[in-house]
Amino acid sequence: MxxxxxxxxxxxxxxxxxxxxxxxxxxxxxxxxxxxxxxxxxxxxxxxxxxxxxxxxxxxxxxxxxxxxxxxxxxxxxxxTSTNKVMHEVTMNIEVILLLVFMVAGIHFVKDLLLFVFTKLLIRVRSKIGISMAFTFMAAFLSAFLDALTVVAVVIAVGIGFYAIYHKISSGKGFVDPHDHSVDTEVAELSRADLDAFRGFLRNLLMHAGVGTALGGVSTMVGEPQNLIIAAAVGWDFAEFALRMSAVSVPILICGLLTTVVVEKFRIFDFGVRLPTAVQDVLIAYDKYQTAKITSSDIAKLWVQGIIAVLLILCLSLHIASVGLIGLMVIILATTFCGVTDEHAIGHAFKEALPFTALLVVFFAIVAVIIDQHLFTPVIAWVLTFDGQLQLAMLFLANGALSMVSDNVFVGTVYINEVKAAWEAGRISREQFELLAIAINTGTNLPSVATPNGQAAFLFLLTSALAPLIRLSYAKMVWMAIPYTIVLTVVGLTCTVFVLPEVTHWFYDAGWIHHYVPGAAAVSGH
Known part of the structure; x- marks a missing residue:
């Protein structure tokens, strides 16, 4: 017994x-x-x-x-697999781990500025389509130069700030009263419908921003980690990579923004949720309250955080150092000049990212199994049996399918290495190798928005403290991503197979890009 x-x-x-x-x-x-x-x-x-x-x-x-x-x-x-293989995967991705540990915590210390700026944005831009496009474009633009996880961390910090403000007021508290926004028991019955609508509104903005990171991340060699690996394998610099990708990235950005307009206009796939008037009134009241009580010390902190934000963007776009180290710099500067000296106050900033960091290491263990058990080998071998435009199409689709279930960096690395080996062995031409490199880049970045495990930014959002607050589940993310997945896959595939070769030849003829010559400097396409 x-x-x-x-x-x-x-x-x-x-x-x-x-x-x-x-x-x-x-x-x-x-x-x-x-x-x-x-x-x-x-x-x-x-x-x-x-x-x-x-x-x-x-x-x-x-x-x-x-x-x-x-x-x-x-x-x-x-x-x-083995612990050595897992450790190898962790070592190879140490920059991503440091990014999560330090950069996400660094964003925590500039959240006052973020909340200030985004509150003004929400109050002044009344159009839901306008605010949605602003979030999508902002995320796309920043992700072309910054890491997608950093961009999503900013949006999450803003979302939690907005949610906490309204949840506190709807629970009968004042702006300065202590409150637990993770529990709904104190929320007034009349406010529950507005709270649910506000959750839907925030889900919309977060999904738009998440997709925006994919739209921008595909366009430059620093947009995603696998882009760097692909660029290094082919020998392209920042400008040439962006120029060659423009045949796909520009149409993708335009069609992505149009998709944002369509899903918001017709309110499909759970988009189109408007900001409730009661919530907007609370945000306006909060903005007035903050403006009325602001002190010279608060203004100084906002200026400091603004300068740090500009410094952050400059350091990331110029790649002064690893993203994680730049995040540590943000922590040191923000805490020093904003007067945060207590160990517990600093430690609180790390709570958001560390569980996801641990989950990411577990994910690398699964990736190690994929490698050691050669799960993708048959797919890779099958794709390389095709030729010409059909090979481009199959490589794009195979990369997209595998990136939905695995690490994009791993998929991109495996494929670019196999394709480069095929070129070095004389099985494909240099021109085909370059086109295949772009197909690998677009394949790993675009269809993978279909699932949270396909995009690190989506996975970070799913496992964040904000997701359960706004009822953002895995199934909900997959459902809301469907229109973007269809558009990005169809447009990306069409541009990669049909538009890319023609535009590449035009670039060659114009002398904007150059043919590869082994053992010598590149020569003009004329």
Whole structure:
């Protein structure tokens, strides 16, 4: 009797407050995996990937770090990969980890300025289509020069700030009263409908911004980490990469912004939620309150944060140092000149990013399994059997499909290395190699908006503190991303296959880009 009670207690403690069906599903995964691996290692690898995606999809039931971590530990214990391989993946992505640790915390210390600026924006721009396009374009522009995670971190900080303000007022509190905005028990009954609408409004803006990071990230060699790897393999600098990509990136940006207008205009796929009048009144009152009580010290802090923000953009766009180190610089400058000297106040800024950082390391363990079990090898070999424009199309689609379930950096690296090896072996021409490099870049960046695990920025948003507050689930993100996925995939594929070769030849004829000559400087296309 005592043993059965202990067993029940262990089960109740397992994954805490998660539903029993979810707990039993995870236990079933852990039981099935060894049996499948013994007989079919390749099948077991794909099964593990699907199980990990399931844990991401159920992020609102349980934070994916726990079940995903259990799956990763089991995979290593069974020999599907090794700790050395996981460590190699972590080392290769150390810049992303430092970015999360320091840059996200750095954004926390300039949130006063962000809230000030975006409150003015929301009050003055009454058009939902206008504000939506502003968020999409802003995210696209910044992501062409900055890291997408940094851009999303800014939007998340702003979203939490807005949500906390209205939630506090709708709970009968004042602007300065302490309040827990994660609990709805104090929200007045008459305010609940407005609160739900406000959640929908914030979901719209966050999804627009998230997609915007993909629109801008595809256009330059610094937009996404895999872009740097692709540019290095082909030997392009910043200007040439951007010019060659323009045949795809410019139409993609235009069509992406038009998609924003369409989904907002016709209120489809859960877009088109307007900012409730009651919420706007609260934001206007908050803006007046902040303006009335602002002191010379507050003004000085806003100026300091503004200067730091400009310095941040300059350092990131000029690539003075690793993004994570620049984030650490932001922390040091912002805390020093804004008078934040208490250890606990500084430590609070790190709470948002560290759980996701741990989850990312678990994700790298899954990527290590993908590599060691050669899960993508058959797909890569199949794509390289095609020729010409069909090869461009298949490479784009294969990259897009694999990037929806795996790390974009890994997919891009694997494909560019295979394509470069094919060129060096004389199986494809230099011109085809360059076109395939662009197809790899567009394939990893565009269709991957379909799922949160396809874009690091989306995954960061899904697992942020804001997602449960505004009821943004994995399924909701997938549903809202559908129109963008269709447009970006169709337009990206069309431009890559049909427009890109023609525009590239025109660039050659105009002398804007040059043919590659082995062992010599590039020569003009004339």
């Amino acid at each position: 005592k043993a059965s009670g202990t067993a029940l207690a262990i089960f109740n403690n397992f994954l805490g407050q998660s539903p029993n069906w979810y707990k039993l599903t995870i236990i079933m995964f852990l039981f099935i995996n060894p049996l499948v691996f013994i007989n079919h290692p390749y099948l077991a690898g794909w099964l593990l990937v699907i199980e990990f995606i399931f844990t991401l999809a159920m992020a609102l039931k349980c934070y994916p770090l726990l079940p995903g971590g259990l799956l990763a530990i089991q995979a290593i214990a069974m020999g599907m």
